[in-house]
Amino acid sequence: MLEVKISELAEQMKSGKSKNERIQAALDLGSIKAKEAVDVLVEQLLVEEDEVVREAIVTSLIKIGDEYVANRAAGLLESEDAYVRNAGVEILSIIGEPAIEILQKMINHPDRDVRILAVNALGESHIRETIRYLRRVIMEDDDENVVASAIEYLSELGFEKEDKEVVMKAAKRFSSPFFQYTVKSAIEKMADL
Amino acid sequence: MTAEEFIKLRDFIYRKTGIYFEERKKYYVESRVEDRIKATGHDNFRSYFTWLRFDVTGKELQELINALTVNETYFFREYYQLKCFAEEILPEIVEKKSSIRVWSAGCSTGEEPYTLAIIMEEMLEGISGVTWEVHATDINTEVIEKAEVGLYSQRSVRLVPEEYKMRYFVAKGEFYEIVPEVKKKVKFYQLNLMDATAMRKMSGFDVIFCRNVLIYFDDASRRQVALYFYEALTEGGYIFLGHSESMSRITPIFKLRRFKNAFVYQK
Structure with missing residues (x-):
């Protein structure tokens, strides 16, 4: 019964008579907490060209917001399409806790652009472990852009002396003016630690 | 609230809501945040902000925004x-x-x-x-x-x-x-x-x-x-x-x- 409903809504979302009907179907799929609903939403997001239907799909994925969504959203970070990548970041950061395990993996992804997106998702999230992961990225990642992103977030989130020390130590890791400026700004923000 | 704490909070509120509090609003923000710190049982900004920042429900952010935005309504507003x-x-x-x-x-x-x-x-x-x-x-x-x-x-x-x-x-x-x-x-x-x-x-x-x-x-x-x-x-x-x-x-x-x-x- 549920499968029928999902496939009906999926069909409406793909080829509904009007745009409103397609938007409504995408939003209605967000009320069904089932893997099959997540799959049809993600598959459609990858091919969807209408901006509003895309937004409805992202909204629904956030609404379902479980670990399965997090895993599928992590895959979006590797997309060639900037909208899809950003949607992945947004979904992962907003759903929070269910995304923690996959984000932990994504900060070790071989592609540095994906790692930056994972850091963005962590930094924007409400996940408590964020600080620990940001520190690890700052100390261990070998790409200065990834480390700089993590420093920016840690300067906002860090309230421990140790956070500031991690940033100060990182200053020695890369010498480019961009990186040094990022470190300087972060330390200024953390002046009272 | 120190200047650095104000900037942390201001940047966070800006990213989450688009509402930007300039330096001159520090006193205004501070007095309302202090009310929220007391209301939530925290005893300092650091512990309150950490709690706010990681509050999954977003309820406290909403409470804080309520406190920071004047809820007054009147004819011919804006x-x-x-x-x-x-x-x-x-x-x-x-x-x-x-x-x-x-x-x-x-x-x-x-x-x-x-x-x-x-x-x-x-x-x-x-x-x-x-x-x-x-x-x-x-x-x-x-x-x-x-x-x-x-x-x-x-x-x-x-x-x-x-x-x-x-x-x-x-x-x-x-x-x-x-x-x-x-x-x-x-x-x-x-x-x-x-x-x-x-x-x-x-x-x-x-x-x-x-x-x-x-x-x-x-x-x-x-x-x-x-x-x-x-x-x-x-x-x-x-x-x-x-x-x-x-x-x-x-x-x-x-x-x-x-x-x-x-x-x-x-x-």
């Missing part, structure tokens, strides 16, 4: 937006159609929808064949009841031009009551902006005013409401948000249109 509506948007709509529908979403005690009704009465009076209506909704039934009564303090009507005050209000002691001709043009009803079934009944609106309402929603709900508004608007319809709110931060589905008097989002 005049430049109303001027834009009256002098730029309404004439554009009238050129295309003869029946105009406007929605005040989150109307509170009625000051906004009655202001819109007064403006429409003034601007559309004498244009033959044009009909219009204002729908006004709020989740809170108590404010709807007050709005239907239409009785306002001097403070509420302080920005109403004297000429309009004479024409559209009746003085009742210390209060002012909206005249029945305007009252009957505004349809008040309770509505939850997150209720999918109810929201889908809202359609065919040319303009939606939803000012200083979406700041109280979390990210996911705000996106959802924006999509419902999209469905409720006619093609090319407009949406007004509060001056410190940004639809572009919620969703890219509306175009930002620059008028002489204000920026407005368009479907």
Whole structure:
């Protein structure tokens, strides 16, 4: 019964008579907490060209917001399409806790652009472990852009002396003016630690 | 609150809501944050901010935003937006159609929808064949009841031009009551902006005013409401948000249109 409903809504979302009907179907799929609903939403997001239907799909994925969504959203970070990548970041950061395990993996992804997106998702999230992961990225990642992103977030989130020390130590890791400026700004923000 | 703590909090609020507090507002922010620190049982900013930052429910952010945003409502609030509506948007709509529908979403005690009704009465009076209506909704039934009564303090009507005050209000002691001709043009009803079934009944609106309402929603709900508004608007319809709110931060589905008097989002 549920499968029928999902496939009906999926069909409406793909080829509904009007745009409103397609938007409504995408939003209605967000009320069904089932893997099959997540799959049809993600598959459609990858091919969807209408901006509003895309937004409805992202909204629904956030609404379902479980670990399965997090895993599928992590895959979006590797997309060639900037909208899809950003949607992945947004979904992962907003759903929070269910995304923690996959984000932990994504900060070790071989592609540095994906790692930056994972850091963005962590930094924007409400996940408590964020600080620990940001520190690890700052100390261990070998790409200065990834480390700089993590420093920016840690300067906002860090309230421990140790956070500031991690940033100060990182200053020695890369010498480019961009990186040094990022470190300087972060330390200024953390002046009272 | 130290200067660094203020910057951390300010940046966080800005990223989450688009509301930006300048340095000169530090004292204002500080006093309200202190109230929230006490109310939540924390004893310092650091512990409060950490808790706020990692609050999954987003409830405390909402409470803080409530405390930081003045909830006061009054007639002819944010005049430049109303001027834009009256002098730029309404004439554009009238050129295309003869029946105009406007929605005040989150109307509170009625000051906004009655202001819109007064403006429409003034601007559309004498244009033959044009009909219009204002729908006004709020989740809170108590404010709807007050709005239907239409009785306002001097403070509420302080920005109403004297000429309009004479024409559209009746003085009742210390209060002012909206005249029945305007009252009957505004349809008040309770509505939850997150209720999918109810929201889908809202359609065919040319303009939606939803000012200083979406700041109280979390990210996911705000996106959802924006999509419902999209469905409720006619093609090319407009949406007004509060001056410190940004639809572009919620969703890219509306175009930002620059008028002489204000920026407005368009479907």
